[in-house]
Amino acid sequence: MNNFVYQNPTKIIFGKETIGKIGEEIKNHNIKSVLILYGKGSIFKNGVYDKVVDSLKANNIQYIEKGGVKPNPVLSFVRETVRLVKRNNIEAILAVGGGSVIDSAKAIGAGAVYDGDIWDAFEGNVKLSDSLPIFSILTLSATGSEMNGYAVITNETENKKWAFTAGLSSYPKVSVIDPTVQFTLPKEQTVYGAIDVLSHIFELYFDGTPETDLPDELAEGLVRTIIKSVKTLIDKPEDYNARANLAWSATLALNGIIGAGRNYGDWATHSIEHSISAFYDVAHGAGLAVIFPAWMSYNINLINDKLIRLGRNVFSHDINEGSQTIKQLVEFYKSIGAPVKLTDFGIQENDLNKLADNAALQAPLGALRKLERDDIYQIYSIAFKGEY
């Protein structure tokens, strides 16, 4: 096991009928005004907005609102909202939504206390450590952003979907996770969310760190729980136990617990996928369903034993080759309605060079091995065919 530092100060309030607690939590931080940030407006249909506003009013917290965060959240929106926050002397950001809203909140929160342009931090030109306090009400379990300090934003003019953190200050002070809010999600959002979570676990699990017995046990427990929960939710979207197990799995997958002791993940697959959703506005989870099996296949010589271990502990005791685990994973993704090849997104073979050029902007990618442009191209080629 590697040496590590683990610290995660986020307070999680989890369960049924918990959204109404947010006002008191914000008041306990001596905050008197917030920006309520949200996406396309589903929070008006599922009752979440009303609960949030009632709770803020009951605790005498002033608020302004800003909707319209996109699924792949964009920099222009972040910049515009930073100006809004500064103009109104807002003291904290309350994200009400999924990972895209929470990620935007983190970028806005850090941007509001930074004199320059927040994209500087994404480019690595400046290291930030301060932010307005972030609070979140989670409405879609996927990115794990509710309990970590990272944000991924797309610079849409430069086609860069990149990550940043302002350290501990980017961790939400409080995140409320009420799984019942997710009862009414469209099926594909549940599925793509779950695939995003599984992909986070795979990034960590396959990062090449030796002797990670305990982190691997925890990771495999999460994978089994997620697969079981998704299978249930396909038919029973209002099964509370499955929603709760999936939601808490999503949070734990990327809150640092299963990453501690490792090389902190490979993350090449995420970068390779980000280039797809930077150009095509494909759901992140859908892109990952296509790219991860291709990445595994390209690197099979390095991870064959680990694939066998995963396969035996998750799919079947009879697995003897890593390729069987990849096949089982792809079959599982097909069974829950996920795409498994790039052509499913309308991507043509002559688009692959453009994608490889874009992903290679941050090359070399990965920790297991360093991927250069040609490796990345090969992985897109495998994903283009989608045959395992």
Added chain:
Amino acid sequence: MNNFVYQNPTKIIFGKETIGKIGEEIKNHNIKSVLILYGKGSIFKNGVYDKVVDSLKANNIQYIEKGGVKPNPVLSFVRETVRLVKRNNIEAILAVGGGSVIDSAKAIGAGAVYDGDIWDAFEGNVKLSDSLPIFSILTLSATGSEMNGYAVITNETENKKWAFTAGLSSYPKVSVIDPTVQFTLPKEQTVYGAIDVLSHIFELYFDGTPETDLPDELAEGLVRTIIKSVKTLIDKPEDYNARANLAWSATLALNGIIGAGRNYGDWATHSIEHSISAFYDVAHGAGLAVIFPAWMSYNINLINDKLIRLGRNVFSHDINEGSQTIKQLVEFYKSIGAPVKLTDFGIQENDLNKLADNAALQAPLGALRKLERDDIYQIYSIAFKGEY
């Protein structure tokens, strides 16, 4: 899964050669003077003391010292040290040791900022929420105290071994866990430490909460890791990987992660054991090795299915009865040299009434079911024979 609130602000610094970081961490909290608290003095033999003092000096942190914390730490020592801390205007407590030292530090830290007697908080007569900052250097993985807010202290004049917390203020700000420090532990300390950890997991696992898929997966992963690590350490006490996996398992077992979503544990067995070590100065882990199988056996009708699940996922796929899991657990404890019946401690059958009376002071005990004095006596009787 139950609703829950999870928050754990402790910063963990884990791995080889990490002890020297403590001075800078304390300095980062603007603290200029600490009490170094320790036990019987093993820290002078294994080099830990020198590393701690060098790190404090390098960061210009003043310190006084107090040694002599006992394995079952006592109230008189806590009271005496509270006076010492107050006299010297100490700003923080640096615990260097195992759970008994860290628990004492928490009681001293809270006692130093409370006007009354700290035992008030153990009796439940006052609810504290303030403490001097606590830091720890862990030298024995067992209690999990390095990453939670609880402390267990024995009031030796009243034979009460009870727990208290001052909430978030009792969580160590920083805990340093260097597994190499534990290379030189006597074998029985490793064994009893591991049994303590397993018992924490069992308290949570068998607390009767329905639908705990994910917490159970995590718990079983910890149990497998602990059993595997201990088996290795019996023969190879300097196996770093086994030490690291056992140490991190011990921390995660009681930092709230596997308790979230449950009834927060049964804890009857711990109370029943505490009465033994209040009278006989038996190692806590040794007492738990004897009591937990007896508790399981007494409650088998309520936990038979869960015992079968645990047995299959930890010991053997062939297990079909809960009693087989209990037998396997007892055999494992025997194989690593742990006691399995009360007579191993020199306890006589006519002592059982005294023990039951003592444990019943806090009755009813437990969450799975409420145990009254007669139930407790029956459990002692089963543990007296130790036949499963």
